[in-house]
Amino acid sequence: MPEKATPEPEGTATADELHVLHAGGENSLKSLFDPWDPACGDIAYIPYYFYAVRHRRGLVLIDCGAHPDLALDPVRRLGEQAQFSDIVMDVGDDVVGCLRRAGLDPADVTDIVITHLHFDHCGGLELLPHARVHVQQAEWDFAADPPVYQQLAYIPADWAQVQRWMFHQGEHDLFGDGAITLFPTPGHTPGHQSVLVRLAGRTALCVGDAAYHPMKMAERKLPAYLWSPDALIASWEQIEHLRDRHDAELLFSHYPGPDELAQSPAPFTAASHRSPMSPAAANQKGHTS
Numbered sequence: 001m002p003e004k005a006t007p008e009p010e011g012t013a014t015a016d017e018l019h020v021l022h023a024g025g026e027n028s029l030k031s032l033f034d035p036w037d038p039a040c041g042d043i044a045y046i047p048y049y050f051y052a053v054r055h056r057r058g059l060v061l062i063d064c065g066a067h068p069d070l071a072l073d074p075v076r077r078l079g080e081q082a083q084f085s086d087i088v089m090d091v092g093d094d095v096v097g098c099l100r101r102a103g104l105d106p107a108d109v110t111d112i113v114i115t116h117l118h119f120d121h122c123g124g125l126e127l128l129p130h131a132r133v134h135v136q137q138a139e140w141d142f143a144a145d146p147p148v149y150q151q152l153a154y155i156p157a158d159w160a161q162v163q164r165w166m167f168h169q170g171e172h173d174l175f176g177d178g179a180i181t182l183f184p185t186p187g188h189t190p191g192h193q194s195v196l197v198r199l200a201g202r203t204a205l206c207v208g209d210a211a212y213h214p215m216k217m218a219e220r221k222l223p224a225y226l227w228s229p230d231a232l233i234a235s236w237e238q239i240e241h242l243r244d245r246h247d248a249e250l251l252f253s254h255y256p257g258p259d260e261l262a263q264s265p266a267p268f269t270a271a272s273h274r275s276p277m278s279p280a281a282a283n284q285k286g287h288t289s
């Protein structure tokens with residue numbers, strides 16, 4: 001068991017439903033998941049997912065995809081980062097389009113929990129200025145002056161319009177009823193957080209980029225892109241502890257592929273706009289997420 005405190009929500013309330021929303025993606029080298037993988041030079045489609053949770057007190061997003069401008073001109077929005085992320089995003093793959101496809105009204109969004117402030121997770125903030133935005137203080141501090149090895153993944157324009165910041169230092173029970181609990185999972189970035197969501201008869205653990213791929217996490221194979229390997233391993237231990245304690249299903253930001261998601265035996269409510277570009281047709285590009 002990890003030494004860190006783990007969320008043990010006191011309440012027994014549940015959220016009503018959880019939607020998996022597919023907001024485009026990118027074609028990237030497999031080395032992102034594991035630089036020592038023999039197939040690390042192959043290109044794979046990496047989807048961008050975010051999640052919408054309906055609770056009686058509000059509609060909560062966990063991340064909100066990339067900025068809509070990436071569908072038309074990623075270079076203008078991302079600058080140098082566009083050389084490393086071969087964006088595969090259509091008009092309508094932004095947060096508003098994804099919510100509408102799922103039958104959800106963007107005006108109903110009350111809260112947005114941001115796992116971390118990389119561009120593929122928070123680019124939709126500008127489109128939902130009325131919502132409260134929840135981040136860990138450590139993520140905010142890091143994003144204000146990121147080190148050179150993560151600088152390109154942070155696009156300050158993504159959060160420049162936010163009016164209602166909610167800064168957290170550690171675990172936070174969103175509605176005070178045990179249904180939705182945020183907790184720090186540093187490693188990918190210093191202020192990365194994950195979210196435990198209790199549903200009736202089912203619990204989801206949204207891990208964002210704390211882990212890219214379940215097998216790589218199980219085998220303790222570190223990804224190419226990270227802030228602290230030691231912190232990431234400790235977060236993996238905590239995630240596994242929580243998964244086992246709550247019999248939770250892990251939900252990732254970039255896994256599985258959309259087809260695999262649709263074929264899973266008991267998916268959460270999923271909405272996908274399009275099939276991804278064939279990896280074979282993609283240019284060889286790197287990735288930062």
Ligand SMILES: [Zn+2]
Nearest residue numbers: 120209253289
């Ligand atoms: Zn990411």
